[in-house]
Amino acid sequence: IISLILVPVTPVSAEEVMGQVKAADTRRFVITPREVIRQRVRVRKVGRAASGAQTSTLESWKAGNASYWNPSRDAVDSELLDRYKANGIPVSLPLSSMAIESWKGLAESAPVASREDDGAIKILLVSGASARARGLEEVSFRVQPQDWHVNELKLSFSDAIFDITEESLAVVDRTHVPPDVLAGLGFSDPSLRAPVIASAPHPI
Numbered sequence: 469i470i471s472l473i474l475v476p477v478t479p480v481s482a483e484e485v486m487g488q489v490k491a492a493d494t495r496r497f498v499i500t501p502r503e504v505i506r507q508r509v510r511v512r513k514v515g516r517a518a519s520g521a522q523t524s525t526l527e528s529w530k531a532g533n534a535s536y537w538n539p540s541r542d543a544v545d546s547e548l549l550d551r552y553k554a555n556g557i558p559v560s561l562p563l564s565s566m567a568i569e570s571w572k573g574l575a576e577s578a579p580v581a582s583r584e585d586d587g588a589i590k591i592l593l594v595s596g597a598s599a600r601a602r603g604l605e606e607v608s609f610r611v612q613p614q615d616w617h618v619n620e621l622k623l624s625f626s627d628a629i630f631d632i633t634e635e636s637l638a639v640v641d642r643t644h645v646p647p648d649v650l651a652g653l654g655f656s657d658p659s660l661r662a663p664v665i666a667s668a669p670h671p672i
Contacts, residue, residue: 480581480589481581482581483579485589486565486568489568489617490565490569492616493564497530497564499531499639502643503531504530504645504653505529505640506527506529506638506639506640506645507527507529507530507564508525508526508635508636509525509634510523510526510635511523511525511544511545511630511631512631512632512633513544513548513629513631516626516628517627526538526542526632528562529649529653530653531655535653536652538649548562555604556574557571558570562632568607571593571604571621574599574604574607575593575594575596575599575604575607576595576598576599577594579591580592588613589612590610592607592608605626607621608622608624620634
């Protein structure tokens with residue numbers, strides 16, 4: 469006789485999860501004055517009218533209250549940046565509690581949490597009337613409960629869906645940061661600048 473023991477899944481509160489995500493981000497983003505945070509994400513865009521998907525890699529940087537995106541002249545990255553700006557979303561790191569809280573405020577709906585098969589927690593926000601008028605239909609993101617890390621954000625608009633997945637997050641000494649990025653972050657000390665190693669991005 470084989471006995472089957474069913475272990476109940478602990479209910480999750482969406483607001484509690486978002487609080488944990490914010491606290492985890494605060495811990496992860498602690499840096500010294502000589503350091504900068506670099507986040508690389510994969511952006512996948514699927515148009516509602518066209519078949520197929522477009523994929524690119526976006527690099528963003530953060531130091532203190534300043535953030536800087538390097539869209540590398542890629543059309544998908546530039547369009548995502550335009551969507552953030554057009555909707556009044558602060559240009560922080562694309563996958564951060566600040567960005568998520570801003571999209572939550574724009575959606576104007578209560579978040580709903582659910583557990584996925586791999587143990588991750590999915591938070592879903594279905595847009596209210598005013599957000600839909602701006603073209604935003606829903607926002608969802610995945611959180612790893614082991615460390616409350618957000619590794620995926622999906623923005624569903626009326627004309628396209630953007631799926632943003634983190635590839636890496638690193639703390640970089642400012643001496644290893646390209647000059648154009650330092651300038652975009654508001655640093656002007658030439659002693660902290662390094663040789664140009666990347667093509668110049670569009671200024672933010």
